[in-house]
Amino acid sequence: MTDTFSEELRSRVDADFDRVVDLLGRKIALKSVSAQGITAEHMKRSAQFVADELREVGVDAKVVQSTNPDGTPGAWEVIGSKVVDPAAPTILLYAHHDVQPVPDPAAWDTDPFVATEVDGRLYGRGSADDGGGIAIHSGALKALGDDLKVNVKVFIEGEEEMGSASFIPFIESHRDDFDSDVIVVADSGNWSAEIPSLTTSLRGNTCVDVHVKVLEHPVHSGQYGGPILDANTLAAMLISSLYDRDGDITVPGIAAQEPVGGLQRDLDERTVRADAGVVDGFTLAGSGSLASRLWTKPSITVIGFDAHPVEGSFNVISPETTFRLSLRTAPGQRPEEAQDALATYLEAHAPFGADVRVDKLENGMGWAMDPDAVATKDALEAMQDAFGVEPVNKGEGGSIPFIPELQRIFPAAQVLVTGPEDPKANAHSPNESISLYGLKRNILAEALLLDKLGR
Template sequence: MAGKTIDATVIRDRVEGDWKRILDVLARKIALKAVSAEGITGEHMRRSAEFVAEELAKVGVETKVVQSSNPDGTPGAWEVVGSRTVDPAAPTVLLYAHHDVQPVPDPSAWDTDPWTATEIDGRLYGRGSADDGGGLAIHSGALKALGDDLKVNVKVFIEGEEEMGSPSFIPFIEAHRDEFDSDVIIVADSGNWADSIPSLTTSLRGNTGVDVTVKVLDHPVHSGQYGGPILDANTLAAMLIASMYDGSGDLAIPGVKADEPIGGLQCDLDEAQVRADASIVPGYRLAGTGSLASRLWTKPSVTVIGFDAQPVEGSFNVIDNEATFRLSLRTAPTQRPEEAQKALADFLVAHAPFGAQVTVVPSDNGMGWAMDPDAEATKDALEAMEEAFGVPPINQGQGGSIPFIPELRRLFPKAQVLVTGPEDPKSNAHSPNESVGLFGLKHNVIAEALLLAKLGAGRA
């Protein structure tokens, strides 16, 4: 350390003393129902942003609510930006979270009211409790715990459209570069190995997609008259989809790359736990080879997320002339998504079954991300986590994508990015009965406060 940091016991005591306030902030945030899918420009989203700005102002951050603009110039999301400068010569840390939440399509699928924070057996239930109200609570609690002992300059960006794919994120940052330029970026929108075991997120897969149409006839024909030599388009589409995999269930598409876990694999995932968490039916054998962690975090995967076909109800004896399906490709963290997309499209056209016509229409791309395991900020974060939780962190990748993180790295290449967060395997983010573990949340607050203290001691 280049300087003396505040004692961990002091931080812990301050968080304990502030715990009731932290939970109250999270409970009031849940009650705001900040569902961006119901309109990112809506009054409910503006109220959510204003609430966040007010709460951050209470812990020393000068904040403002700004409405972004979409790439086409139309009004965008309500964003919260702010800063606190303690010393122009000190390192600057950007704290990120998002204030929008997922919808609740079926409240009856919940065991509690999704819009009322409810504590049960050490967990707080409610939509947004983990994703990403917990991230807001971490930032608020950490800043309050440090108070006048904060030794880094802080900037905050609390996004209002993360659950909608962040369409105005990059234009907004490019228009407000000075409000984002920083030495370290902490993204509190991920999770931990368990409620009691912290993690840094080491990598995120990228994502891309294509719409594929398989055509065999100019129009449908009678299945009794022509069935046999002419296969229907749905069957041909199924053959084409199956051709992407080898006998072990690994993707076998030349040019679509695979990575191993970034920074090495400290602990593989428990298959029984994964099967239980994903509600896998008995007898299903997990596809692919290699560690389960690499298959979920750093190897590519393709999912058929849509298929246009005649419904069973109302079906009749014809050979369908064409079928369209949509593929979502999760790419290895270090592969450019457009490269993987082209490889996938080329493969599908080249493997058209029985010479059927295959047309591929590309969709949007999102780059993956890989942590720098040797960065000083990474080392500080791991130390802070172990001090806070009392156990060594188990780092983990994530199979999902947060495309704005690589975009932040592109715009601010000197910044060290750390991905943390409040979630754990029981959080059910995006699903019914979303919750955050209170032990983990409290210790994540302590860990972030300790991390900011370490960065302020001169190791940023």
């Protein structure tokens, strides 16, 4: 690619940017909250809007309703394609059109469903997650226009925020619409609004419910307290035994790994503490780089605990309790393997011989990119050209289970995880926003990437 064409693309993105921002504003206004019903009319309208916008940039797009694994109607999906040469590489562009709910609009500084620009950021639910992904694809395809040299397939999902229950059945029944050489998943983020990133890895996830029982029925704490510990205390002991004094997980069989592709830059502890709202005096747990602790090492979180509320409590020893653990697994470990190791440990380390029983719940595999793939190197070069600075790759501590499933079904495809977000995006939270500076350069980066892949 010549520098001249790179500058031509930059000019095209600049000229088209008002349209992209308008598209994103109209998308925000649709209130595409999948939690209010993935089959509902508002989600169908959202899908139709996206399909219409894709047709405006040359994609033959249509709306299709998926089917859940149990045979019931599923989400409204958007699929489409643009074929320029059957012999050219084929690139699949992914984003999702559903958004998170807004439980408390009063927690927002602006109307969550009215796009509002403040200090170079566009605020609104779905502005970043993942209306920004749709905007990037639209802007990149518009910029390339007749100069597009790859075949493009597009899939805009309608239930990502609800767990993608029908995703795999939909792929299996539409294989031709997904089969591609490179898959670009625009649903992640960058190091900052000014520094681009490829997402190098995603942790997997597994959950278990743990039942702890010490008595057949409640008894008075004054009469029996002392030699008989309550179930909540025993559960707390069991949970605390999962960690050593530094806060590292000690469960045999649960793997840890270092950042994929090497660590270019560690995370800033002050920034992490501020972003998470960590209280003064709390020491961050674990050892090693902060990036590895957040991206590639395992973490165990108590996400539910059955205990009597403080209000209305009385003097009895709790006979039994249940708590739920969410285990984020290293990108390369099978979640079933980690789940088995956790269950075995919990049942073997029952405090004072209490009755401990573990129910194994759902699993989601992690993912790691191939740092040596040609598509990876093309993407990094495109990002550097677009942003004018060297990319800093980053992992994600969260999980996107459909990405490893895509890789499993299409093992020959290279997967690139990009996205519109940055640390200030507040995806899933009040005051979600997207950097307009970053959005414009992400559009250019994707256009440059598609051009590189076609050459």
